[in-house]
Amino acid sequence: MGLSSTDTSNEAIQLCIFDLRRGQNEGQELDKILFFFPAGLPFSKQLSVIGLSEGLITFTRIFSPEAACEVIEAERNSHVFYEAEPDIWMVMVVEKSNDSEPIYRDDALRKVLKEIHSLFVMFHGSIRAMLEKETGGGLIRRHLHSFIMDYLRDFFVGKKLLLPSFHDCLKERGTVQMLTIGREAAIEVQSLVRVLESSAGNTPCYSLILFQDLLDDTINLFAYAVLRLTPHALSSGASSWSYLRKGNTASNVAAESNLAHPSSFSESFYGPTDVPHAGENQYHVVRPLQHDKWSKGKDGYLVTDIWGAEIGTWTYVTPTVWLRQTEERMYLCAYQHRSLTLILLVPVSSILTGEQGVSMVKRQVIENASLKILKVEEKLTKGWGGENAYHVSGYRYLLVDGDRNVSRTSPAAKVATLTKDSLLAMNKVRQEVELEKSRAKLDNSACEKDLEICIRAKNNAWVIARVTRGKELYMVLEKGNETLLYASDAVEKFSNRYCNGAFSLD
Amino acid sequence: MPSDTSSSISGDDHSDQFIEDQLASVTLAEYNDEPSGSANRQANGVVGGSVNQSAQLEIEERVQSSSVEAEEVGQVRGPAEHAVVWGRTVSELEMDGSSSPGSSGYAGERGSSSATTGSAIDEVVQQEIEEARNDDTVEGISDSQMSWPPGKQHVDEDDASISWRKRKKHFFILSHSGKPIYSRYGDEHKLAGFSATLQAIISFVENGGDRVKLVRAGKHKVVFLVKGPIYLVCISCTEEPYESLSGQLELIYGQMIVILTKSVNRCFEKNPKFDMTPLLGGTDVVFSSLIRSFNRNPATFLHAYTCLPLSYATRQAAGAILQDVADSGVLFAILMCRHKVISLVGAQKASLHPDDMLLLANFIMSSESFRTSESFSPVCLPRYNPLAFLYAYIHYFDNDTYLILLTTSSDAFYHLKDCRIHIEMVLLKSNVLSEVQRSLLDGGMHVEDLPVDPFPRSGSSPHLGQHRLPTDSTERLREPYLGIGGPAGLWHFIYRSIYLDQYVSSELSSPINSPQQQKRLYRAYQKIYASMHDKAIGPHKTQFRRDENYVLLCWVTQDFELYAAFDPLADKALAIKTCNRVCQWVKDFENEIFLLGASPFSW
Structure with a gap:
């Protein structure tokens, strides 16, 4: 029984992993690819994504040898880069519905890549190590394939892969x-x-x-x-x-396979070096995310x-x-x-x-x-106060303690009551703060970033970000009055009550 | 850190080639039957290219005329007349016994120094001193061209040089076939390989049905802008946001249009491999000066212009005489002092975009030849009509003040010259030019002078800077000024009037008094500007932003935008109060700091 899904909406999202040390010679470019989603995408297109990524990694190193390409923003797509291990890159390509509307935050997407990789390493060890164990690449491809497909299944809603977007701007993956x-x-x-x-x-x-x-x-x-x-x-x-649901995860899988029998997956994938069709047991693939x-x-x-x-x-x-x-x-x-x-x-x-x-x-x-x-x-x-234990009336917030990797947020159901405008504005502010933070990190500045942003948006919501001593507080106040002092008061109260005054001014 | 980073770029000189190969090999794999994108375009180009042959000619003519500038024109009438004109100007001044040290008398002297007499030498010396003083004090910082050698620097570098790679902000113009047209640093010809790489990136994404806008890597941003056959790229590790950098590329493109018009596109239609560099020959200074202004002139991101502070009567007098000539077939008459407008008048219904003014003023101020003699030059105003040249009569009355008369007619030189003579006479008689010099010395709004009480001080209609004697202003700058800006830690502000398309910015003073600090402040303004004016979700109404450098407050209403910078420790409540006072202050003096009413482009 195969995955008979014919839905191709998955082209809106592509995810690949490639190794810059492989496939250096002409004609062997396919060897670079360790994982590609959707697997049914023609190789020419897969190579095109990887070629562009590789080209830009090399190009950006001319100017920025210490940190190569992190993101490509084009009109219709964003490419988000993550160098998981030296020379092993993960790239996610997401389609934008509307160029001017920032649906995604590249840092949130990068954290998905990071999570995939960390979890993979936790169960299977590093990609490089597995590649060294079996240089043909069949082993790692099989492991990555089943692992990531199991992981991505959580993001499917109906036939669509829903990645963290502005709706999730008050969440922090990896905490x-x-x-x-x-x-x-x-x-x-x-x-x-x-x-x-x-x-x-x-x-x-x-x-x-x-x-x-x-x-x-x-x-x-x-x-x-x-x-x-x-x-x-x-x-x-x-x-x-339910199991049936998994049928939606991969597209164009006629040539591909049955996730339940990962070893049969595209035997033709990389030619004769790969396993023969009957080699079901050649690799025992453990699938912890099943x-x-x-x-x-x-x-x-x-x-x-x-x-x-x-x-x-x-x-x-x-x-x-x-x-x-x-x-x-x-x-x-x-x-x-x-x-x-x-x-x-x-x-x-x-x-x-x-x-x-x-x-x-x-x-x-x-x-x-x-x-x-x-x-x-x-x-x-x-x-325990139940699902809404951490709800603070009037506030929609995210509190992150970067030093301890701990976060706390308003309950999702409460965040969902915010208007799209407020969420988009918060998403944008988070993007700005991410940039400032990463810059401060690259500068190795001794003093940690200290930043306060307080915006009265078009829809009259207050969108607030506070960063101080490794702690971050983001909040949206939709029903506040118009003075800036009201907004800072609200932060002050919250800080004193829930953050031991970490964000209080005095 | 990737272990073989070095290996992938160790062959420094070849890394471009490497990237191209990477992209090319994939392109080939993907588009087997179309070996290269440019071949395709070539085919298209032939079809479209047959239409207009005159475009290139026109542009070539333009280049010649711009390099020779008004000398040609001057020759027609003979140099003698120049001398007469100047002679008269000087003598008139002497008769007037003008005591103003900055009056326009010395203006053209640099150019006509062959006639130098004893007294003229004194004057020249005096002028130089004044220049030096001006540079150090009032406007020196913002008037960038004085403090920088004109033209391109570091021509010897190319993409293999470490120094080149470490430059903080690169700008490139290239053609869609990958031919370099302009590079801020390094020799364009040596950068052919690099330029081809940029082209490869752009067309690779284009072949995938998309358009690349931004690539980010660590502190670096690579911003792309495609304008038909012209590609513009900025590579920057300054903190400026994407929106600012792409706005700067738009301006650079606009500056190119000012020099060449958009009809240059037709050259590419005819021949995709067309080499544009000769067309822009000698215009490096124009681009470098524009690029420097990105962090020195708020007009570059506010899309508004600023006026020289002048009494209402003085500006009225200037406006009236400009209006006279505008009625005689001049499209726009603009009187400017450095990058600030004294007055400007347009023919009926003609409106001038602030960006066009910025680019025009930059074009004029950065070209030394305009300073030395009157000129008649074709210019294109991209927002007015990107396809056609206008003709600009340009004349400097003194070192800072110049007149621009724009017309559609290529043979209006003599008429415009007569207009200028007429204007000059009136300006001298009504002391406008000396007032201009006085304003340059006094400066405009100083945050230290922000009135403490909400109402204008006693006495009817106070004037800006009136309470301060001229010596006062020089003295306060001579001794290290220990002040900490204005009340409540206010360091600086910019007020932009939406309806007038104008802004006023406070004078730079302690602690924002070095070019570095100024640049940092303007970049912070750019950031908050971009954040306020987000395309999808903006404009926001208010923003308060505090980091280790400043407290920035921004307030956007239907009528105005206020950007104010405070000490990072400033008290929020006091800062808000101060902002309100600034708005009131600006309103109290709007007659002096803005050009009101007369301007045709305010509606």
């Missing part, structure tokens, strides 16, 4: 949403963490506690957890992300067959992830009690007995901590 908890609950959580860490015996262990959806490696784990592990992800996977693959086991731990089963047994292999900071491979164990999800990371090297050892650690943890877990869940549930 963790922290749950604000009372003092008592915090103490409980702390003690739970201590119990968890000690119950793993002598093995060092990291843990992450998530409640509902709220909470460089932490971000990835958080992102993954929110995408696939939390109760919300588990249930929505069952209800709305939907509906996690479920709750009897012991409260989440299980999945994504990583396969132990040979000769029925036990599923415990997933492992690779941490960049410690450069270690870790077992990923997720335990769930109602709305509470616990993620335990145990170094692979610390457990010598394989799966058996892992289950022992898991059991040990539950034995020691189950009571605590119950208690913490109860406390958190009691203290």
Whole structure:
């Protein structure tokens, strides 16, 4: 069964990954391409995108050797660049519906590319490493293909791929949403963490506690957890992300393939070096982003067959992830009690007995901590204000702590009440701030960017950005009165109440 | 950091070629049956090109005439008459016993120094001193051409030189076949390869059915503008936003049209490989001066012009005499002092766009030859009619003040000369020229003088700068002025009247008193201007912006726009109050700082 989608609206978005070190000789240009979406696009067009990207990377290095091409804005398309690894570039091309209306913010799109790459590396290691393992490129292509297609599936609404646009201007990808908890609950959580860490015996262990959806490696784990592990992800996977839906993800796939059998994907893709048709098992591709693959086991731990089963047994292999900071491979164990999800990371090297050892650690943890877990869940549930817990009446805001990669926002439903004009204006302001920030970074200026922008837009909304000491606050006030002092007062009040005065002037 | 960055550009000289190859190989792959885009165009060009052969001739003529300028014209009447004219001017002044040191008497002396007498030498020396003083004080900073060597610098560089690559702001004009036409730095001929690369990028995107506008890399922006067969590119690592840079490219294109008219396009229709450089030969100074003005003259981004502050009566007197000549078949009569308008008058229904004025004034002020003798030169006003030449009679009354008479008739020189003589006589009699010099010395609005009370000071109709004696202004600049700008930390402001198409900008004073600080301030204004006037979502109504350099406040209404810069520590509430006072102040003096009523283009 193939993906029979005939919809071609996907041409509005293209995403490719290429390696500048490959395909240097004429006639071998195809070798550069490691991933292209939509895969059905004729090679000439794929090469055209990559040729332009490569040309501009080289061109911009003439003037800006320290930072090559980041974005091409043309009348109909934007190309957003991200150098994921040295000489390995990801480029996303998005079509603009209307040149003058800035739908997308390149930084928001770049963060999608960044997230794809970080998650990929977390599960599979770096692209370069995989390329070195198998220089033909078949291995990495297959992995990237299944991984990114699984990832992109989340962005499909109907037949359209919806990327972060101005509607999402009060969100920040790549940050963790922290749950604000009372003092008592915090103490409980702390003690739970201590119990968890000690119950793993002598093995060092990291843990992450998530409640509902709220909470460089932490971000990835958080992102993954929110995408696939939390109760919300588990249930929505069952209800709305039915398998049929995946049929829409790729276009022109007659020649392409069946995502369920990724190894058969375009065998003709790069000629004879690639796998033969029957080589189904030549590459075992683990697809951690596959939907509906996690479920709750009897012991409260989440299980999945994504990583396969132990040979000769029925036990599923415990997933492992690779941490960049410690450069270690870790077992990923997720335990769930109602709305509470616990993620335990145990170094692979610390457990010598394989799966058996892992289950022992898991059991040990539950034995020691189950009571605590119950208690913490109860406390958190009691203290949690629901979906609108972070709503501040009259404000639509995004608060980012860049140093801790933590963010907090107005509930999405509340942000959605803003007019398009306000959202576009905020999107534009964010773009301006991004530019200022990246410039300050390149200048290596010792003092961090300190910036205050306060705009009364055409529709009378106040659109405000404050950047100070690594913290950022963005807000839209639609019903404010017209004086600038009103707007700064509103910021001041918010700052004093919710940000410990970080944005207050005195 | 990518490890083999160096490898991809290490062959510095070949990197252009490399990019082209990259693009070309793909082009070839994609368009197998169309080997190159330019071949296509060539075919089209032949079809379209048969229409007009005169265009090129016309332009070539124009180039000759501009390089020889008015000498040709002068020869017709003979140099003797020049001398007579000048002689009379000087003697008249002497008779008047004008005490004004800046009067127009010395004006042409540089040009006619062959007749120098003892007293004339004194005058020349005095004039030079004045010039030097002017440069250091009132207008020196904004009048860029004094402080810069004219023409292009760093001609020896090309794209292989590190110094060239590190220049902060490049401008290029090239033809659609990739031939270089102008480059701000470096020798155009040596940049042929680089130019071809730019062309390859543009046409590559074009072949994909799109049009490239901006490429961003780190601090650098590459901005593209396509105008028919002419491509313009800016590569900049200044912080200026895309909108500003692309507006600057528009102006550069406009400046080219001023010199050549848009009919130059026909040359490309006839021959896509047409080499335009000879047509623009010797006009480097015009472009370099325009480019310098981007960060020195707010008119370049405000799309408005500014007037020299003058008493209402003085400006009226100037306007009246200009009106006289306008009624005698002159399309526009403009009296200017540097880049500021003293008065201007248009024939019925003819209107002059501020951008045209900017480009015309830049064209005149940057060409040394206009200063030395009266000239009659073809010019095109792109906003008025990009396809046709007008003829400009240009005459400097003194070092700063000049008259432009525009006509559609190519043989109106003698008539315009007579007009000028008439105008000059009246201007001298009514002391307009000496008032102009006085205004240059006094300057316009100083933020330090912003009245504290909301109402004009006692006494009927106060004049700008009236309370300050002439010596006062020089003294305050001689000693290091320790002030911190105006009240509430106000450092500078620009007020733009929407209906008048005019702006007034406060004088630059401490702490904005070096060219670098001025440039930084103007770039900050450009940024906030672009942010306020966003095409899709603007214009915004108010904006407050504080960073480590300034507090900027911008206020856009139906009638005016105010841009004000304050100390970064300024108090918000006080700053707002101060802005209101500035608006009131401007209104109180609008008779002196704006050209009111008479102008035909205010509606």
